Amino acid sequence: MHFEPTTHVLTVEDPQFVFFLRNLEWSKFAERIGYVNIKFESRFDFALSFAGADRQYAEGLFSLLAEREFEVFYDRNEQHRILAENIEEYLAPIYKSEAAYVVVLLGPDFPKRLWTRFESEQFKERFGAGAVIPVWFTTAPIGLFDETGRIGGYTFNPAGDVAQQLTEIADLLTRKIADRAATAARPAEPQGPLP
Secondary structure (H helix, E strand, C coil): CEEECCCCEEECCCHHHHHHHHCCCHHHHHHHCCCCCCCCCCCEEEEEECCHHHHHHHHHHHHHHHHCCCCEECHHHHHHHHCCCCHHHHHHHHHHHHEEEEEEEECCCHHHCHHHHHHHHHHHHHHHHCCEEEEEECCCCCCCCCHHHHCCCEEECCCCCHHHHHHHHHHHHHHHHHHHHHHHHCCCCCCCCCC
């Protein structure tokens, strides 16, 4: 192993060790070495919500986020867990609370699909909590009464440079998580005058 302090990059030469690190259950590892109060706020960093017609964009974004070592709920990755389960019972908590952020790819088919309606019903209460990140497609402009129009998001042009735009979205999401972690790590400010 080698850590480069100027770039903050840790490199590992042994592929078996890399596999071990990627598949280590970190909460149990921390517990075994003596940390008793290690808790992860969310099961997933991001959950992707999209219509099937936009799967290529969702898959591209998923790959970029996975490369950055984020936990991302992407339905194709969870097929083995969904098998034999009640799909609504399995998906509902993910969109309601188990993902730190829900990234919604708002393509033209999003409002027309049954599953996207179900997913949006689960995360609609999270708009006020700053946990829903809209990605508006230029092919599906924001409607006058669209709730997402009041929330910061990203405008995506499917006719443009898709790879560059998906990289920009992944970079923004990376910075969003980093800001969230930095805010959580700061000690709470004292309230009122000190005694």
